[in-house]
Amino acid sequence: MHTRNTKCLMICRSASFLLVFIALFSVFPLHLLPCFLAGFIMYEIILALTVLVEYLVKAQVARWVSIMFLSILLILLIVVTASKLIGFLLHDCQNLAGFDATASNLLRDAQRTLSPLITRYLPLNIDELKNQLINWLHENLVMQTFSRNAAHTVATMLIGVVLGAMISLQSNGKQKLHTTPLQDALLDRLTVLSEAFHNVIFAQIHVSLCNTLLTGCFLFGILPIFELHLPFSKTIVMLTFFTGLLPIIGNLISNTVIFLIGLSISLEAGLISLTYLIIVHKLEYFINAHIFSGRIHAKTWEILLAMLVFESTFGITGVIAAPIYYAYLKAELRKYDLI
Secondary structure (H helix, E strand, O other), X not given: OHHHHHHHHHHHHHHHHHHHHHXXXXXXXXXXXXXXXXXXXXXXXXXXXXXXXXXXXXXXXXXXXXXXXXXXXXXXXXXXXXXXXXXXXXXXXXXXXXXXXXXHHHHHHHHHHOOHHHHOOOOOOHHHHXXXXXXXXXXXXXXXXXXXXXXHHHHHHHHHHHHXXXXXXXXXXXXXXXXXXXXXXXXXXXXXXXXXXXXXXXXXXXXHHHHHHHHHHHHHHHHHHHOOOXXXXXXXXXXXXXXXXXXXXXXXXXXXXXXXXXXHHOHHHHHHHHHHHHHHHHHHHHHHHHHHHHHHOOOHHHHHHHHHHHHHHHOHHHHHHHHHHHHHHHHHHHXXXXX
């Protein structure tokens, strides 16, 4: 009897691994990664917020209070974003002279300071830039594809948010009755996946905050010492934080933007930016390695290798999912003392 129970548990565990494996890799062809991420983020936020709310209200209603608060916050965020976008379209887009002048100056400075090998591929003025952009959009039908993908992404993210809230209500710590061995095995897999997701996301937020702080010090502290001021500094800081949420490549994107903008101002600004970014990149390498090794016990080269494999297999979505999947794999292997 004991042997039969042990065999049943092993079969259920193997089946749970297979089902989770199929579900995780079905995310890519079904384009459900935004839903996956939004659901897990909502779930984690509700759990963290519930702990704080329980100090004020009874534990039974703390999770409902957390969900209501996040729902109101999400609605306000959508309303504010929509109003800002409408305001930009109705007011800022009516007077683009300032933007055109700034862009023209940047293009003119780039033509003067950059190598001819680079400037031959750059537009001469803002009108040529607009024409190239319109022709490219027309040839590739980018706007139609972008609109369709954006609508799908927003819809799946909202569905993921709802699912994350619903699942958080089910996992309220109460004793679960009439569970089967397969259910228990699946819950074990999902628990490990949730912990891996939690560790990766919060580790990457810490990394992004460090990158943003160092970038802010450079833009608002070091460059003014040399009497240099980069345009769009606040936008660059925001870009650094949001791109920093993408492991490794996010930092490269923000650094490239800073270097190109600095080079468009003057060769001196470009060299100062490049020198600082090289020094900071070495510092960030150790900071990032320390944060990730403490959270998911993975070295930077391991994460980079996983991202390269996933990018070649699944594209840009694979780059985003690779750290989470890799952290989950290592967590499962450690759980059974395989590594």
